[in-house]
Amino acid sequence: RSVAHVATGEAKAGEQGILHAAAARGWPVVTHPTDVLATVDVPNPSRIVHAAVGTPSVAEAAALVDGGDLLVPKRTLSGSRPSMATVAVARRPVRGRLALVSTGPGDDRLLPDLARSTLASAEVVVGLDQYVDRVRGFLRPGTEILPSRIGDEIARAETAIVAAREGRSVALLSGGDVGIYAMGSPALERAGEDIDVVVVPGVTAAAAAAALLGSPLGHDHCAISLSDLLTPWQVIRRRIKAAAEGDFVVSFYNPRSRGRHWQLDEARALLSEHRKPETPVGVVTDAYRPGQRVRTTTLGDLDPSVVDMLTIVLVGNSQTRMIGGRMCTPRGYM
Ligand SMILES: C[S@@+](CC[C@H](N)C(=O)[O-])C[C@H]1O[C@@H](n2cnc3c(N)ncnc32)[C@H](O)[C@@H]1O
Structure with a gap:
């Protein structure tokens, strides 16, 4: 569809000719207040129109009120005096x-x-x-x-x-x-x-890693970034504690880098206040990339030195189990 809408002045909001012509073609009708139309710079202002309706232009002003280029300057229904309809056409500015x-x-x-x-x-x-x-x-x-x-x-x-x-x-x-x-x-x-x-x-990395591990995100889970570059560690710490208390499976993004080496250890300690050492943990590096590594371990045995910035760490909740070598968080069916 190339016509965005029909625009006119508020005073013409109930004009049946405009409403019917627009409705027959499925075009929306937009109206603008007279004082707004009066501020629009138009090529063909009219003193007569100004005296009659309070703005020097209705058709061209309504066409140009949102910016754009005037393709067809105002033209009136030929042969009718006074004219029954005045029309102008503008192309709207291209939106990026x-x-x-x-x-x-x-x-x-x-x-x-x-x-x-x-x-x-x-x-x-x-x-x-x-x-x-x-x-x-x-x-x-x-x-x-x-x-x-x-x-x-x-x-x-x-x-x-x-x-x-x-x-x-x-x-x-x-x-x-x-x-x-x-x-x-x-x-x-x-x-x-x-x-x-x-x-x-x-x-996302958590979904990719989860697919490689099995189904660790099968019940309530959350993501926490361990990067304290943009978030104060106190805020991250509070969220880890809340996740631990709430028994959420946790996906740790940005778990460890050369400059940030202690955060994962502290996160593990906070989770261990509420989870057993045998809680399953998935450690996935370069998921779906060359060099992909998928490891499973436990909260007690997690070795932070194998974790880097290309790794995501998924820690199970109290229900997560290893079944057939796959990490699975049951949905709770009996
Ligand atoms: C700044 S976050 C970007 C996350 C990304 N927008 C997403 O949705 O996966 C970068 C972190 O995402 C994780 N990550 C992203 N891609 C990964 C992949 N292919 N394998 C393992 N971890 C990945 C790592 O924890 C990494 O430190």
Whole structure:
């Protein structure tokens, strides 16, 4: 459909000719107050119209009130005096589109069709090199790639939004799911109503790791990031304690890095206040990527030295068991 709506002044809100013509074609009718129309800059203002209705233009002003280009200047029904209808046509400004695209854990087979078609229609792609490389084969020739430095998430979000505000179709990439510890929030915190936004969901690390381990997330569970770069440790600690008391299965994202080596130990100690040492734990590194490692251990035996930033740690609850070598949290059926 190429017609967005029919626009006129509020005084014409009940005008049957307009309402019938629009309804017959399925076009919505939008009305604007006279004082708003009077402020719109138009090419063909009329003193006569101003004297009659309080604004120098109705048709052109209503067409241009939201911005855009005037395609057809006002024209009246020829031969009728006074004219029975005046019409102008404007093309609305092109709205940019920001697609927040989840690229999954790393295997193309876990990149959803919606992500593929969104990438194929993007004019601009913003993301870390590693994610851009992963989706390069899905981009159309000529797609502009805006490089971005690791760690600079705010700058990356702003780069994508600026490109979308120019009226372009932009894809902003994240690994796993774009809304989970990723670019979704920094982008949406900064995006206004002036651009369209779509979010393409994907397979997050917890779901990918859970699939490799068995069914550890089969009952109530939560995710906690152990990175205290953006969240004070006291807040993280409180959440771990709450998860421990609530008997949630916990997926620990960002569990350990060279600079953050003690947090996982403390998290384990906090959970151990409420869970037995034999509670099953899954440790998955590089899920669905080359070099994938899947280990199962227990809360008592968990060795933090095998955990790094490419790893996710899933700690079972009081009901989680190893069955046939697979980690399973029962749903509670008897
Ligand atoms: C900043 S978070 C990004 C999470 C991502 N948006 C998602 O939904 O999976 C990075 C953390 O996610 C986890 N992670 C992401 N991809 C992973 C994978 N393929 N295998 C294991 N852990 C992964 C690791 O804990 C890593 O430190």
